Amino acid sequence: MSEEQKQAAPEAQAEQSQELTINDLQAMKVIIDIASSRGAFKPNEMVAVGQTYNKLESFLAVVAKQAEAQKTTAPTTGA
Numbered sequence: 696m697s698e699e700q701k702q703a704a705p706e707a708q709a710e711q712s713q714e715l716t717i718n719d720l721q722a723m724k725v726i727i728d729i730a731s732s733r734g735a736f737k738p739n740e741m742v743a744v745g746q747t748y749n750k751l752e753s754f755l756a757v758v759a760k761q762a763e764a765q766k767t768t769a770p771t772t773g774a
Contacts, residue, residue, distance in 0.1 A: 717758055724751050 727748050730736065736744050 717755070720751060720755060724748065724755065727751075 727744060731741075731744065731748075
């Protein structure tokens with residue numbers, strides 16, 4: 696394997712690991728739920744945490760609606 700190929704492989708892996716997916720965002724929402732239920736946030740931090748949680752929840756709801764709309768409008772192929 697050439698030196699360029701050796702360097703390109705880790706760079707490609709690094710780019711893939713930096714992607715943020717819908718599953719990652721859903722996991723973040725769960726993490727916030729768990730952390731807040733365990734008292735991980737100080738009272739003065741709760742406003743920022745709550746606002747971020749609400750934005751995340753709204754975004755995920757929109758994505759879910761878009762995914763559902765794509766499923767219903769996608770042409771079905773039958774044999």
